Amino acid sequence: MTESNQTILAGVNRPIQIIPSVLPADWANMGACVKELEEAGVDRIQFDVMDGNFVPNLTFGPEMIAACRKYCNVPFETQLMVSQYNCETMLESYVNATKGANGEPGVVIAHAEANIHLHRVLGRIRDLGGSPSVALNPHTPFEMIKNIMDMVDHVLVMTVNPGFGGQAYIPTMLNKIREIRNFIIEKNLNVDIEVDGGIKANWTISQCAHAGANCFIAGSGMFAYPTLKEGCDDLRKVAQEAQKGDVLSEPQ
Ligand SMILES: O=C(CO)[C@@H](O)[C@H](O)COP(=O)(O)O
Numbered sequence: 001m002t003e004s005n006q007t008i009l010a011g012v013n014r015p016i017q018i019i020p021s022v023l024p025a026d027w028a029n030m031g032a033c034v035k036e037l038e039e040a041g042v043d044r045i046q047f048d049v050m051d052g053n054f055v056p057n058l059t060f061g062p063e064m065i066a067a068c069r070k071y072c073n074v075p076f077e078t079q080l081m082v083s084q085y086n087c088e089t090m091l092e093s094y095v096n097a098t099k100g101a102n103g104e105p106g107v108v109i110a111h112a113e114a115n116i117h118l119h120r121v122l123g124r125i126r127d128l129g130g131s132p133s134v135a136l137n138p139h140t141p142f143e144m145i146k147n148i149m150d151m152v153d154h155v156l157v158m159t160v161n162p163g164f165g166g167q168a169y170i171p172t173m174l175n176k177i178r179e180i181r182n183f184i185i186e187k188n189l190n191v192d193i194e195v196d197g198g199i200k201a202n203w204t205i206s207q208c209a210h211a212g213a214n215c216f217i218a219g220s221g222m223f224a225y226p227t228l229k230e231g232c233d234d235l236r237k238v239a240q241e242a243q244k245g246d247v248l249s250e251p252q
Pocket of ligand 1: 167218
């Protein structure tokens with residue numbers, strides 16, 4: 001590694017954030033689940049909204065997210081895996097549903113592929129009082145969002161194709177994470193890099209953290225543990241070690 005690369009890596013060590021996706025939770029007991037996640041020490045909770053159009057699967061809408069607010073104070077985020085019409089017409093509801101207990105902005109993630117007027121959508125999320133973020137499917141190049149990077153608080157790099165939990169992590173996304181990390185440093189932007197899909201407390205989180213991601217969405221990799229606290233602690237530990245240079249390799 002060259003000296004300048006080492007400087008770049010050192011400069012990007014933003015705080016690790018562990019963010020469970022509630023897809024594998026018991027949806028009939030979502031209130032109890034988000035409370036347990038708060039007690040486990042997670043940094044944020046992700047609600048995967050799917051409309052059966054942008055992705056084949058169907059989940060829940062803003063009312064379910066808002067109903068969870070009274071059970072915990074953890075910040076919320078919602079990944080809108082919905083088509084443009086469903087995104088634009090419902091933005092205000094999602095901004096309100098993800099707000100913190102004291103009105104702090106929640107993270108609202110719009111997919112670059114779903115929104116041909118992405119600039120307008122991200123601007124509206126900010127104007128409505130949310131924290132705008134953008135997601136990229138595995139096939140989508142970073143190039144597509146370069147012109148809106150000054151508008152977002154997070155970029156979410158999908159490490160599976162969206163729509164379902166429990167899929168296998170796609171390791172070739174590491175180059176995209178590095179490219180985004182380098183751009184953020186070069187332009188001195190205050191933007192976190194999230195990764196989502198197949199993230200576990202093993203080489204997957206380790207390599208993403210080393211490449212520059214600092215926010216980790218985990219569904220099956222979190223809920224597979226006997227307790228959510230064990231899952232949260234393990235994920236955080238492996239990511240923190242990778243940031244310090246102790247990186248796990250993919251088993252051959
Ligand atoms: O957005 C998605 C799926 O579309 C993700 O949030 C997954 O739900 C994460 O689940 P695992 O891959 O961690 O099981």
